[in-house]
Amino acid sequence: MGRHPCCTEQKVRKGLWSPEEDEKLYNHITRFGLERCGKSCRLRWINYLRPDLKRGNLSQQEEDLIMSLHKVLGNRWSQIAAQLPGRTDNEIKNFWNSSLKKKLKQRGINPITHKQLRETGAQGEMPRPAVKPIFNPFPSFECQAATDPTGTNANLYHQLQQTYRPLEQNEFMKNFDNNLVSRSSSGYWNYGEVLNVSDTYAIQESLNGSIDWNCGIAAQMDSMLGKEVLGWSSLEIKLESSLQTEIKTYHQRLNPCQGLQHVESSEEFSSYLTTSLSQDLSDACLDVSQDELARELNGNLLSS
DNA sequence: AACACGGGCAACCGCACAGAC
């Protein structure tokens, strides 16, 4: 778990409180009559009083960046906030819940998956699936662009098509029959033998069908599966370090002083970001089709 | 003017993690 940027600054102490610090705090509270707990004070400082905070509304550029980052990171507000200097995770979370979410819905886009909503629902909501949703090894790429070969991100679509080679029907069934794709009694899918990577990856679906990326939960699988499970964190680290690089490059492109190409829109950035990340992930030789896997596993779930 | 309602936002809550002891 990362620390808040303020604690990485050299002049900010961390760890146990010294008697001198206790005395200073005590004096402040007794002198000014502050009746707040430490946690509340900390929150107030982080979200409101910190001198490096930006005031005022978020710019269109910031909004675009949040949108793009959410597509990749999901509700990891602190990580999103880390890319927006002077903005807090709380501010971004509130902005997302009160504004951006609605905007996406109005555009017919599911704010959780960033996929186009079907036109069947009365309120434009996705109908609940008849069976429990299937684990998707690449939730980050469930963007509209990847499913629309005729859209503005056609290049991305074709790249993803090439990067993630579909498994043939019999190839999948062979894997399933040989227990290379398996599911534990606790609801974990294990793709370790199918994904051609050094570690075995595991993940849990939450009740609402979203994916639980928590490494801590995945770590609990050690005992269940009887073997070392977690390379998940290493994948996450790889993904995030890739993301850091892309963000840096994005900022460079946004800065005309550096004489680099200008990014025109959030769509362009999304495409750019996702394309770059897909290249990084393809380096990990992930060789599986999510759609094929989902279809087949759904079928097996129904028949079991 | 009074009330209901909804949106925006700050603050709170509970959990998890890391490090010290």
Added chain:
DNA sequence: GGTCTGTGCGGTTGCCCGTGT
């Protein structure tokens, strides 16, 4: 290895304010 403390994080709650009736 267990416990305690400090900290980070995301979901949720509740207050304030504007708007509509």
